[in-house]
Each structure stands twice: as structure tokens, then as C-alpha cells.
Amino acid sequence: MSFKKRRLFLLVLCIFFTRCSKLYEKTRNISKSTFQEFNYESSMAKSILQCGQRCRITEGLCNGFWFENESKICHLVNLTYLENPEPKDDSVQIYFDVDQLQNINMICRGADHCCHRSYGSLCKEGEGDCNDDEECAGSLICGHNNCLKYHPVGDYWDDEDDCCEPACTPDRPCGEGEGTCTDHSDCMATQELKCGVSCLDEQYFPRELFPNNLLSYGSEDQCCYRPCNSRYRKCDDLQPNCLYDEDCNIGLYCHKSRSSRYCADKNECLNGEAKYYCGRNTQCYNTAGSFYCSCLSGYESFVAYEGCKDINECALGSCGLGELSCVNWNGGYRCLCKENYETCFDETQCCDINECIIQENPCPDPLSSNCLNLEGSFTCQSFAVLIKNNVPQTNPSFAEGDLLIWDPSRIIFLPVCDDMWDQPDATVTCKWLGYNYGYSTTRSYYGYHEYLFVMDNVQCIGNETSLWQCPYLPYDNCGHYETAGVRCYG
Template identity: 30%
Template structure:
């Protein structure tokens, strides 16, 4: 409102003019908040006492009012305008009563308001902080002299004295005195109790050892040498022990050791003589037998338990003796106590039809020239193609070994006419055949037995792979031939399996020198 030479202000609700009536001061009432999180005032930080905005913001407040109006930051122009008299004073210069405004101010003490600030008067056990605006606990236990003569525990505004185990607190609540646990029956000793300063000790009678408050029996039987000697049996008892003797011994006069009883001194029942031993006796036995440790009888002595009885050969125990045996293909030599190889090729009847080569524990039969050994007792040849139909040697596992040491009819021969070359029958035997050269009248493959026992007594058959009947086996003069039939082959690749089987079931067991032969033939037609 304009006046002569000046002006005056008319203020709205909640505002009042200052002493000059030239500005409106904010006197609206609202809660003051000391914590604001994301522009939201935290109700837990308010004393919930209505104050003006300047009373809040000019004294540590961060937010004010129902709308959470943020207080200006100190030293800013808005702060100086709201708080022209500085911290602790409202806009109109009146002092702010922090004791009413600040929640929980001067806890454990009394708040005293002063101009622009406040001070705390603290309770016993507390002391004012350096600024005098808070009461902090006094740690009496760190003071000198200490209030307790043993254990001191600081507490909020006070302290408590306590005593260690074996002591009790005096009436002054500060000093401790010893407790006689033995007299007051506060001990748990199993036998006797002896009081000591601050505690007690337990004692045990002879024959017992101390184990905390209990007495544990001493097991004298566990001593290093033993109280009953070498032969005695110690029996522990509570606080003591006793000695016992096994059969064949008797306890001496002191009862602490055992003496041997001579069972051979009186009449004995041994047929071949008696021999006294510690704790018993033994009867003499004939050669090949020995006295049983528990039974008074002669039992067979197992000579095979002695590694030198048969040397490297196998030992077979018999009643009163033993026998030495060797695997097939070896004979036992009693001089060297070892198994010596048997040269089957120099026997009366050679096991092979064409040539024989001795090996350790066995032999190998050779095959005629142009044939390969297949397995242990068979020969195979691709005779219809001059031997070339078997394909590369590295594919069929061919071994071009020559029989330099073969023997035929018990006479050693040179390499002519006999061969030890072999094919690997564990892998498919590959034959490369030209379709234009296939003739039913000419043999593709020849099979014949190399072992004499199989001569005229073996048959070769196709067991798998003959899908269209293109292959068949014919037999002439003891030789089996693989032929093609008159049909035209329907496939380019065949996989045949040929198996051998003995014809005579009455063949002597020793003549069955070769097992059934299994060959898988992998044939490619071009």
C-alpha cells in the first residue's frame, strides 16, 4: 500500500509484516524434517512439533511442511534471505529453541537452550561431547584406578564388576574372594578334593589315573613289557590286575610269569617220538609229513609252498610227495627244475603235412609254394590268378617269411617248396577280381589243411555272404576250391565268410591240433 514518502505491506494468511511493515515474514507452522530421501521427507526424522519454515531451515532442517519444501543450502542467497541473522535464529531475529525442535536432543541428559544454540547437562555416567551438544557414555573400566579388582564390564551410563571362576563378589560389588569348593561341596571330584586359590584339584587312589575330575582305571596290561612276562596273559581289573597262563604253561609262585610244562617227561602218545616245545609238544613224522600245530597228528607237508621244489614249472602237491608239471608243448627237466620246450617237429610222426617249424611251446606248419598260412593249420592260395589276386601285401597282412628251418619226414630241408608266409585271418581278406576273367571252370581260391591230422578230415563251407549263389566251394583230391557259378554276378562287392569243420568226431583229442578256421573274404568285382 503506497503512503506519502514510502509504502506498507499487507500480508496473507500465515504471514506477518516486520517492524518496518515493508516485507512479509513467513509464520506458517509445519513439521521440520532432518532427513530427506529422493525429495521425500522422512517422518521418523521429525520431532512432530509445528514450527515455522525459518525455525526449521535455519537450524539443521532439510525439509519443511506438508509438501516437503526443501530448505535452501547454507551460504546461498536464498539461505541468507531466509536466515539473515545466521544459524540458530529465525527470519525475524528471534532465537530458535533447539530443545523443542530437535528430536531426541541431549539423550541421557537435560537440554538447555541458549541464544543461537543449546547445551547438554548430562546424567551421572555420561559426559558432554566436545561441542556440548550430546551426552556420551563414560567408560569407567578404562579409568585409573580401575573400579574393579578383577573383571570390569562397561555398560551404558554405568559399569559392572564380576569375578573369575573360583571367586565370589564381595558386598561392596567391587572386590572378590576365593571360594572353598571342597568345603562348600561345589566340586565334582570322583574321589578326594583339594582346595586351591581360585579353584580346586582332584586326587585319585593307587591304580587309577587322573582324567579331569574323574579317576580312570590304569590298565597295567598295556604297559610296554607287560606285568605277566612273555607267555603270561594279563587280565585287568579295577585298580589292579591278575596273570593267567595258556595251555602248556603253569603260573610261578609269585603269580607274575608262566613256566613251560614238559609234556614229553611222562608217558606220551607219539608213535614216532616226542619233542617238547614251548607251550606244548610235537610228535615226529615220516618224510613228506609234518606235525600239525593244533592237532597232535601228522599231516601232509605241502612241498609246493617251497618255491624251489619245481623251479619255473607248476607244482602239484600229493600225499607225502609232489609232482612237477609243465604247459602243453613243454617237458619238465628235474636237473634244471624248469620246463624245456618239446620239439614236435622231430617226433616219430611229424604233425605237419608239408613242413614243420618248432616254436616255444608249439610249432608252425608250413605250406606248399604259392600258398599262405591261414591260422594254425590251413593253407590258402589264389591259384586261379597266379597268386596275384590277393591284392597288395599291406592290405591283407601278408608275411613273406620263408621256412629256412622246416623239417619234412624228420629231415631238415631248405626253403625250396615250403613256406611260412601267412595272411592275417583276423581282418577281411581282400580279393580283386576282373569280371571279364571270371570262369566257372577255374578256381578263385584254394584251401587245404596243413596239419596232418586234418588231412581228408576237414570240410570248408561258405557260412555267410552267398546272397545270390554266385560262389560255391568244390572239393577234389583233398583240396577245396572256391568257384563262381554260371550266373552273372548281381553285385560288385561281396563279403563271404568261410568256416572249416572236422569231419571225424572220433578223431583223437591229441590230434585236434587246429581249431575251426574263420576267414572273412572281401571281394570287389570290376
């Protein structure tokens, strides 16, 4: 601080009659021109005490006075602020009401000790000259040779003046729990700190770790904090600003690079602990923050630290109806099939051979030249057939089953859908097959299931000689449990 500057002199004057009733402080923190602007009365007085008494008896109007000792003139004033007088302006020595010093504004222009106010408010940001942090308001601190950041050179301001400034700045970033900050750049980037949490938030700043925050900061103050912190907020996968592995949730670690730090997934399947947990005959799958174990194909019943056991597919009948024999081994099996079946799906099932397709002329008889493939066999029919439990029904006096009709356009037997299927339809069908009469059935009553149908919404009157003569739809909206059927009597 410069020694050329004016200092504040304080004396106390007690104005009294029988006892001290009013205190005034002596100060030169007012310019002559400013005093004259607020001066409302000037008169002769015998002494400084008499001048002070005049100010006291006009309480509410007068808060200070200036007594010119040589001329014996008493000047009364009602000031709204005190100031460091500008260098071009002379100061005057006045006495000011100490009770009003608590609320009076102070205009600082760089004079020494301007922030040292015995009764008034402390200096705000950019005000000075200050000596130490206690002379600054709130959480501000007294800077060093920094006033020219706030003021142009002039008045009493020079490069040696110290002004109050925020504790956290980009040039002097704060650590965790320190404030107040206004931007992320005010916080230590090397500690992955950010600005934006109240200094009094005990979730981020527990009282036992930051005991001075309650005394140092107000409710509006923000402090630097760590977004990822093992004490109060662990981060998830890909969340930034961790400092240590412990700042991340279980199964994650703090990935550190030159440009960033963030919580990243730890692939547990690459370490021995996860493999030991999964056991034999398993596959380990990594997830964000964890992992899980799955049985390999052909194995089941996972047990931690043991693994999975073999599935005996042969005991489950996995080969199907065409099974001749089945060979099981750890993790797999193989099917050997009966005649008219072949292995399929990598020899894990026995599938029916469609003789109607692979044989050159399976049905040479012209009266029954249409081939109908069945499970494990085939049959030759004329135009229609009743199927019950995969067996064609040919009894001349009575037959029952789900109805299949030869579709010449597709060259295949297909079922009839049971939508609107009723008694007239059954009567026409049974006479068409050579019987006298019959009754209708629905819902694939005899076990035939198919997704493709030859006709739907059949609406016979009853005197037709075949279903093809009845009104019907050549397309359908039917499911595989909707095959129409009949019971026919000779």
C-alpha cells in the first residue's frame, strides 16, 4: 500500500449535559464539496461542544457537523454517504454520528484502510484498499495488488492497491468445499471439481469434514464439489469427473486419459473371479457394472461356482415320433430314425419324409391319383378324405374326421376352415363322400392342424353334389385349430 495516502483519524466526542448522551466520531472521509452539498445550516457557535449540541437537538435531521475553530462557524449536515475524497478535492474534518455508521455507505477511491470500518459494513467486491480478509464482506478475501482490475488508474488507485475479490477465480481455483465460486473454471480442474452446489449442503460437505462452512458461507454461496465422490454420490457407466475407482459404482472403475476421466465398465468376464463363479459348461456375459452366467447349448440348471449339468435330450424324446434310437453325450445328442423319416436340424430330430414330393409317381391308380402325405407314410385318395388322428377313414358305413380336399391349383390336400360351418355343409360333404347323411364338427376336433386352408365361410344350401358348388371364400383368416370336420353315416 502507498504511504502517500490519507489515513482515517477517529476521535470520539461526547456531547452531554449531565451525562454522555451522544457519540460522534472524528473523520476526514468526506470532501469539502460533498459536505457543502449536504450542508443545511451554518451559524456561529462558542465551541465545538455547542456545535455538537445543536446537531444533537435536531436528531433525525443532523448526523454530522464541522466546526471551524478560527471563524467559530458551526456547519450542520445530513450525509447519505462517506467517501475517500478525490485527490483534487480538499477534505474536511467532521464529527459523525456513530449510531449511523452501521448503515452509511462508503465510497472508496483507494485510500489506505478504507475497508477498516469500526461500525459500518465491510468492503464488497472491487472495493479497497483492504489490509486482510476480515475487512471484506461475506466470503470475499483481500486480494493483492489487484484493484486496477476493477478501477482505472486515477484518484488514489495504483498497482499496489488491494481490493476485496472472490476467493475462487480461474487464476486461483478453489479446492473441494471452498467457495464461493461462480463458474466451473473457478474450481480445480485437476481434482475434477465443478461449481454449483450450496456450501451448506451437508450431503456434499458433511459437517465433520467441513466444519467451517456453516460459519463462513451463506445460503446463496456455491462451493466447488466433486460430481463423482465415494462419500455421497457414486457415478454410473460413462459419467464423467471421477477421481478414484471408489468414486464409481460397483463393477466400474475410473478411466483416466489425458483429456478426461469417467466411470467405465469393468469386464469381469476377463478375470479369474468371474470364471470361477460361473463354473463349467457356461458362458460369461459382461454387463454395465456386472456380469451373468449362461449355460452352454445342451446344458442346464446353473449353480454358482459349479456350473451347468448336461441335458439328457434322449430322455426328453427330443428326436420326435420318428425316433429309432437316440445317443446322448455331454452337451449334445444324435437321433437315428425309422423308415420314412430322416434326420434334420443337425441330426437332433427325426422329420417325416414327404413321399408325395420325392417319389416320381406315388399314386398310379387313376381312381385315387391324389397323394396325401401323412406322418411316417402317405395315402392315395380321389378328391377328399377324412383324417382322424393322422389316419384316413375309409369305413363305408361310418366315418368321422377332419375334412381335407384336394386343391388342384396347389396340387395338395388342404383342410376346410370351420367359419360358418354348419349342418347343410356336413350333409353335402357326407353325400359327396358316398354316405347318406352326417353331422358337422369344428375346432380341429379330430386333431388335424394346419395354417393353410382351401376354402372358408362355406355356405351350402344342402342340395349341392360337392363343396365346390357351394358359395365359399378362396382365402381365409383362420388359425391352425379351426379345421372343419364331419361324422358320416352310410
